[in-house]
Amino acid sequence: MEKELHKSYKYYGDINQLIQGVDKTIKQMGLKIKLRTVDNGSFSYILSEKIKLYTTNWPVRFEINAIRSGDIIDVNITTRYGLWSITQKKYTQQRGQDFLQLLKNNAPMDIYKDSNRICTECDKGIPFDAIICPYCGEKFDE
Numbered sequence: 001m002e003k004e005l006h007k008s009y010k011y012y013g014d015i016n017q018l019i020q021g022v023d024k025t026i027k028q029m030g031l032k033i034k035l036r037t038v039d040n041g042s043f044s045y046i047l048s049e050k051i052k053l054y055t056t057n058w059p060v061r062f063e064i065n066a067i068r069s070g071d072i073i074d075v076n077i078t079t080r081y082g083l084w085s086i087t088q089k090k091y092t093q094q095r096g097q098d099f100l101q102l103l104k105n106n107a108p109m110d111i112y113k114d115s116n117r118i119c120t121e122c123d124k125g126i127p128f129d130a131i132i133c134p135y136c137g138e139k140f141d142e
């Protein structure tokens with residue numbers, strides 16, 4: 001029987017940047033897009049891993065669903081796997097975690113947009129005491 005695991009990300013920012021982040025994450029993870037639906041204020045993807053030779057793990061299937069409610073976009077990442085085993089569960093969990101981590105890097109939240117301090121490199125609002133820009137990674141000298 002098929003099992004599934006869930007992860008979620010509450011994103012505060014521009015939905016188009018979030019979608020770009022998802023697309024970049026898919027590329028970085030080498031996933032295949034089976035279905036991609038982008039609507040006004042929501043989107044969903046069905047993805048699968050390519051079959052790899054010389055591995056004991058079965059390909060994981062992903063479903064990414066996002067829906068806007070007010071200023072927040074709720075992103076849900078579901079990973080599915082068909083074969084029940086401890087290693088397969090661990091692997092599936094890891095892949096879900098990898099996706100979430102990459103997505104957070106690729107689509108960081110624009111939570112400092114009202115800040116008085118602006119990054120000299122990318123022009124985004126950043127924390128007043130930042131030594132590194134959370135968006136572009138620019139390092140600031142003391």
Ligand SMILES: [Zn+2]
Nearest residue numbers: 119122133136
């Ligand atoms: Zn920057």
